[in-house]
Amino acid sequence: MPKIEIDGKPYEVAEGRTLLQAIDDLGLLMNGVEIPHYCWHPKLSIDGSCRLCQVEIEGVPKLQIACNTPVRDGMVIHTATERVATARQGVMELLLLNHPLDCPICDQAGECKLQDYAYEYGVPESRTQEPRRPAKKAVDLGPTIVLDQERCILCRRCVRFCREVPETGELGVFARGDESVLDVFPGRQLDNPYSMNVADLCPVGALTTRDFRFRIRVWFLDDVESVCAGCATGCNVLASRASNRVYRFVPRRNDAVNQTWICDEGRLSYKRVAEGRLDVATLRRRPASFDDAIGHAGLALREARAAGGRIVGVASPLASNEDLYVLRELLAALGADPGVFAVPRGEGDDILLSEERAPNAAGARALGFAESAEPVGRAAVALVLGHELAPAALAGVEQVIVLDSHASDVSAGAAVALPARWHLEMSGTFTNGARRVQRFLPVVEPRFEAYARGEILWRLGGAVGLDGWGGEYDVRAVSKRLSEQVPAFRGVSLATVGDQGRELG
Numbered sequence: 095m096p097k098i099e100i101d102g103k104p105y106e107v108a109e110g111r112t113l114l115q116a117i118d119d120l121g122l123l124m125n126g127v128e129i130p131h132y133c134w135h136p137k138l139s140i141d142g143s144c145r146l147c148q149v150e151i152e153g154v155p156k157l158q159i160a161c162n163t164p165v166r167d168g169m170v171i172h173t174a175t176e177r178v179a180t181a182r183q184g185v186m187e188l189l190l191l192n193h194p195l196d197c198p199i200c201d202q203a204g205e206c207k208l209q210d211y212a213y214e215y216g217v218p219e220s221r222t223q224e225p226r227r228p229a230k231k232a233v234d235l236g237p238t239i240v241l242d243q244e245r246c247i248l249c250r251r252c253v254r255f256c257r258e259v260p261e262t263g264e265l266g267v268f269a270r271g272d273e274s275v276l277d278v279f280p281g282r283q284l285d286n287p288y289s290m291n292v293a294d295l296c297p298v299g300a301l302t303t304r305d306f307r308f309r310i311r312v313w314f315l316d317d318v319e320s321v322c323a324g325c326a327t328g329c330n331v332l333a334s335r336a337s338n339r340v341y342r343f344v345p346r347r348n349d350a351v352n353q354t355w356i357c358d359e360g361r362l363s364y365k366r367v368a369e370g371r372l373d374v375a376t377l378r379r380r381p382a383s384f385d386d387a388i389g390h391a392g393l394a395l396r397e398a399r400a401a402g403g404r405i406v407g408v409a410s411p412l413a414s415n416e417d418l419y420v421l422r423e424l425l426a427a428l429g430a431d432p433g434v435f436a437v438p439r440g441e442g443d444d445i446l447l448s449e450e451r452a453p454n455a456a457g458a459r460a461l462g463f464a465e466s467a468e469p470v471g472r473a474a475v476a477l478v479l480g481h482e483l484a485p486a487a488l489a490g491v492e493q494v495i496v497l498d499s500h501a502s503d504v505s506a507g508a509a510v511a512l513p514a515r516w517h518l519e520m521s522g523t524f525t526n527g528a529r530r531v532q533r534f535l536p537v538v539e540p541r542f543e544a545y546a547r548g549e550i551l552w553r554l555g556g557a558v559g560l561d562g563w564g565g566e567y568d569v570r571a572v573s574k575r576l577s578e579q580v581p582a583f584r585g586v587s588l589a590t591v592g593d594q595g596r597e598l599g
């Protein structure tokens with residue numbers, strides 16, 4: 095492994111990497127080693143066009159761009175010399191020459207790399223008085239993205255993304271020299287299923303999503319680590335919230351899962367936190383208090399148990415590992431068979447989107463639930479955690495008790511329906527299709543009475559009169575118990591998976 099020195103500190107780096115890649119591999123880029131960069135992106139090909147990443151290398155007369163200079167053993171690099179600072183100032187001055195003074199009305203303000211780098215590495219005043227080059231504002235690139243050509247710094251990240259990831263190539267840089275502009279190819283639209291990633295990639299306010307632009311200033315938002323529940327890939331996201339409202343998902347880097355991308359469908363799935371919710375408990379299809387509904391459900395289970403009636407469990411691939419583990423424990427305590435679950439499916443692709451349109455089918459399998467969409471047969475009571483199994487499959491059940499985050503035909507016809515939290519409203523873990531257990535943290539509080547499915551089941555166990563059930567519910571304790579008692583989950587719990595997840599044994 096080549097040994098190099100950066101600003102007086104020794105590092106060992108992987109063979110065959112460029113300097114910027116090697117520093118990124120070490121986790122030090124802009125996090126200990128400050129090399130500002132625009133065109134370089136860890137998951138795209140190298141462009142070498144912005145020239146901002148120049149560094150000084152001992153024995154090399156000219157400054158070199160770190161993004162396209164291969165590391166070699168013994169290299170001594172300086173990132174903070176006067177020559178480097180002057181070069182950065184020059185690049186920033188050129189980039190700002192034609193940049194409009196839009197910050198007060200630009201939606202990127204507050205998370206703009208041109209603002210940040212101008213402040214850190216630029217010069218405080220402009221040396222030009224000439225008018226800035228005009229270009230087109232608010233250009234419709236397609237259904238999801240709006241372009242401001244004046245703000246574009248021509249880093250071509252968006253162009254490379256469309257060519258290299260969805261391989262649709264809708265974008266290009268047209269004309270030459272200071273006439274150059276970014277645009278879609280004539281007759282095309284930017285409408286691929288991953289189109290909105292270009293807004294995350296764009297270092298400035300040139301590309302913004304129609305969904306998020308002008309909805310809130312970003313400094314009012316704070317970001318919470320979560321995962322997308324749209325499919326079995328479990329892309330890592332940051333959920334941005336303000337005033338108990340979720341405003342957007344943006345991708346969170348996880349090289350083992352989603353690189354730095356998410357699909358458009360998953361990105362917009364944050365809206366489900368406010369759409370179609372099961373927002374009131376019902377008892378025989380009439381609104382009821384949560385306590386009454388739990389009391390009735392507990393009585394139904396107790397009577398079925400006393401009469402030797404069959405109790406069936408229907409798990410859900412939308413429920414967390416912890417919720418499913420509590421269901422497994424409850425079914426065992428009630429003397430019921432291990433439950434079943436069904437998985438919704440759609441079309442997948444070979445980028446990220448999985449055919450399994452649920453986040454935790456692998457968790458349900460690892461916890462011993464059998465996949466089946468067949469009717470559950472005759473039973474006194476069914477405990478149902480979702481709505482993936484069609485109501486017809488529950489036709490032989492006398493009393494259906496549903497715990498769900500969203501309303502459905504199943505909850506509409508249930509004897510008891512209990513509102514459950516969606517994953518953005520609770521802590522827990524999902525196991526993705528590659529058996530990686532990933533955690534999510536609470537982003538918002540529900541606007542109605544709702545609890546995690548595991549907590550409802552815990553209270554239900556208390557209402558049935560099971561020993562040790564009921565009382566305070568602690569998801570961390572459940573997660574710990576799960577990791578101790580289910581061999582596949584050994585050592586894998588909410589407390590140990592960290593922000594990048596961990597594979598099941």
Ligand code: SF4
Pocket residue numbers: 245246247248249250251252253276295296297298300301
């Ligand atoms: S629109 Fe943004 S990402 Fe695309 S070239 Fe311009 S600055 Fe770069």
Ligand code: SF4
Pocket residue numbers: 322323324325326327328329352356357358359360361446447448
């Ligand atoms: S690929 Fe799946 S998990 Fe990833 S963002 Fe899309 S729907 Fe969500």
Ligand code: FES
Pocket residue numbers: 130131132133134141142143144145146147148159160161162
């Ligand atoms: S980041 Fe190296 S030239 Fe742009």
